[in-house]
Amino acid sequence: MNIGIIGCGFIGQKRSKNLAGHRLVAVCDVDFQKAHELREQYGKETCEAFKDWRELLDPRSDIDIVIVCTTHNLLAPIGLAALKAGKHVLLEKPGAMSSSEFEPLIKTAKEMKKTLHVGFNHRFHPAILMAQSILYQNNAEPVMFIRARYGHGGRLGYNKEWRADASISGGGELIDQGMHLIDLSRMFMGDFSEAFGHLPTYFWDMQVEDNAFLQLKNNEGGVAWLHASWTEWKNTFCFEIYTKKRKIQIDGLGGSYGVEKLSHYEMSPKLEPPKTTIYEYLEADKSWDLEFKNFISIIEYNQIPGAYNNGNGENCLEALKIVDKLYGRIK
Numbered sequence: 001m002n003i004g005i006i007g008c009g010f011i012g013q014k015r016s017k018n019l020a021g022h023r024l025v026a027v028c029d030v031d032f033q034k035a036h037e038l039r040e041q042y043g044k045e046t047c048e049a050f051k052d053w054r055e056l057l058d059p060r061s062d063i064d065i066v067i068v069c070t071t072h073n074l075l076a077p078i079g080l081a082a083l084k085a086g087k088h089v090l091l092e093k094p095g096a097m098s099s100s101e102f103e104p105l106i107k108t109a110k111e112m113k114k115t116l117h118v119g120f121n122h123r124f125h126p127a128i129l130m131a132q133s134i135l136y137q138n139n140a141e142p143v144m145f146i147r148a149r150y151g152h153g154g155r156l157g158y159n160k161e162w163r164a165d166a167s168i169s170g171g172g173e174l175i176d177q178g179m180h181l182i183d184l185s186r187m188f189m190g191d192f193s194e195a196f197g198h199l200p201t202y203f204w205d206m207q208v209e210d211n212a213f214l215q216l217k218n219n220e221g222g223v224a225w226l227h228a229s230w231t232e233w234k235n236t237f238c239f240e241i242y243t244k245k246r247k248i249q250i251d252g253l254g255g256s257y258g259v260e261k262l263s264h265y266e267m268s269p270k271l272e273p274p275k276t277t278i279y280e281y282l283e284a285d286k287s288w289d290l291e292f293k294n295f296i297s298i299i300e301y302n303q304i305p306g307a308y309n310n311g312n313g314e315n316c317l318e319a320l321k322i323v324d325k326l327y328g329r330i331k
Contacts, residue, residue: 001022001023001064001065001296001299002022002023002025002062002063002064002065003019003022003023003024003025003026003063003064003065003066003067004024004025004026004027004028004056004057004063004065004066004067004087005024005026005027005028005038005066005067005069006027006028006029006053006056006066006067006068006069006070006078007028007029007068007069007070007074007092008027008028008029008031008034008035008037008038008069009029009034009069011069011092011119012027012029012034012038012067012069013038014288015067015069015090015288015292016038016041016042017288018288018289018291018292019292020289020292020293020296022065022296023046024042024046024047025046025047025048025062025063026047026048026049026050026056026063027039027042027047027048027049027050027056028049028050028051028052028053028055028056029051030051032049032051035049035050035051036049053074053078053081054081057081057082057085057087063087064087064088065087065088065089065090065299066078066079066082066085066087066088066089066090067089067090068082068089068090068091068092069092070092071162071168071169072094072096072097072168072169072170072175073097073167073168073169073170075091075092075094075095075096075097076091076095076096076097076101076102076104076105079091079095079096079105079116080104080105080108083105083108083109083112083114083116084108084112086112086114087114088114088115088116088117088295088299089105089109089114089115089116089117090117090118090119090292090295091105091116091117091118091119092118092119093118093119093120093179093180093183093316094118094170094175094176094179094316094319094320094323095118095313095316095320096170096320097169097170097171097175098170098320098323098324098329099317099320099321099323099324099329099330100324100329102313102316102317102320103317105313106313106314106317109311109313115295115298115299115310115311116311116313117295117298117311117312117313118311118312118313118315118316119291120179120180120183120291120312120315120316121287121288121290121291122180122183122184122253122287123183123184123187123287123291124286124287124288124290124291124294125250125253125260125281125285125287126260126281126283126286127250127260127261127262127279127281128184128187128239128250130262130279131188131241131248131250131262132187132188134246134248134264135188135241135243135248138243138245138246141243141244141245141246142220142222142243143188143189143222143241143242143243144222144242144243144244145222145223145224145225145242146185146188146189146222146223146224146225146226146239146240146241146242147224147225147226147240147242148181148184148185148224148225148226148227148238148239148240149226149227149228149229149232149236149237149238150177150178150180150181150226150227150228150229150236150237150238150239151173151177151227151228151229151230151231151232151235151236152177152229152230152232152235152236152256153230153231153232153233153234153235154204154210154230154231158204158230159204159205159206163176163208164204164206164207164208165207165208166207166208169208171208171209171323171327172199172201172206172208172209172210172212172230173208173209173210173211173212173228173229173230174197174199174209174212174214174228174323174326174327175323176228176230177228178212178214178226178228178323179319179320179323181214181224181226181228181239182214182216182224182226182319182322182323183315183316183319184239185216185224185226186315186318186319187315188241189216189218189222189224190218191218191219191318192216192217192218192224192322193217193218193219194216194217195214195215195216195217195322195325195326196214196215196326197212197213197214197215197326198212198213199211199212199213199326199327200213202231203230203231204230204231210229210230210231211227211228211229211230211231212226212227212228212229212326213226213227214226214227214228214322214326216322235256235257235258236257237250237251237252237253237257237258238250238251244267245266245267246264246265246266246267246274247263247264247265247267247274248262248263248264248265249262249263249265250262251263253285254281254284254285255285259280259281259282260280260281261278261279261280261281262278262279262281263276263277263278264276264277264278264279295311298310298311
């Protein structure tokens with residue numbers, strides 16, 4: 001399939017390197033130099049560069065998939081236009097600045113019978129996949145609770161970047177890294193019926209929160225206790241899953257977050273010291289590649305004429321509803 005990428009910054013470049021053999025035929029960025037540089041990597045003869053995303057959608061009737069890697073305020077408008085133009089769409093998270101802004105995309109994807117996917121690549125990290133496998137092999141043990149931390153420390157001038165401007169970002173750390181924690185918690189625990197939190201700004205001189213403390217509760221009484229932070233100072237990812245028979249702890253995501261590792265603690269009937277198995281994943285991060293292949297498989301193998309090829313839009317919508325509750329936008 002032919003692919004167009006809108007937004008050629010760090011994430012757009014990363015997406016361009018994980019296209020599973022499909023063809024990048026158009027790129028776009030308001031900073032045309034970035035678009036030009038990305039185009040050069042793929043050859044002038046096969047890839048066009050644009051400054052206005054509307055130009056990418058309009059003349060290129062041969063584009064099958066549009067990947068949108070822009071600031072949060074542009075994700076939904078561009079994604080909606082791409083769906084209306086008959087393209088399958090992959091949006092970077094959070095997909096939109098609110099659930100109400102995202103809902104029209106799901107409606108349009110169904111009407112146009114196109115796949116809508118939001119980039120939650122963390123689902124495809126090897127330790128997360130292993131955790132799913134462990135629970136599945138043990139008869140899908142219900143999760144009692146989850147405890148998770150995810151954060152970094154920003155950089156000089158972080159409070160002057162676009163993420164600190166709510167009109168562009170839609171919020172602070174909650175809608176940024178917090179979206180990944182919410183999505184992963186929903187993957188292991190299902191829907192949450194209650195959401196509580198505290199969204200302070202402790203360090204950065206900005207109007208959005210630099211920390212997000214969340215408590216999510218499902219109908220079975222299970223709880224996800226989550227903390228996303230822009231004041232972590234040392235990049236951190238720790239995701240702990242507890243059942244009646246085991247604890248699964250995931251640390252690190254590779255790179256600056258440290259070696260990705262899964263520790264599996266199996267409880268004995270007598271509650272003696274648990275049997276412990278530790279897995280380390282030293283290879284390069286393949287989550288972006290696996291996620292895109294999953295997106296492609298939904299399009300290709302569910303391509304029934306007249307059918308809506310469901311991506312993960314509904315999962316993103318539910319995560320955004322939780323964000324909206326904590327921001328006080330909905331009850």
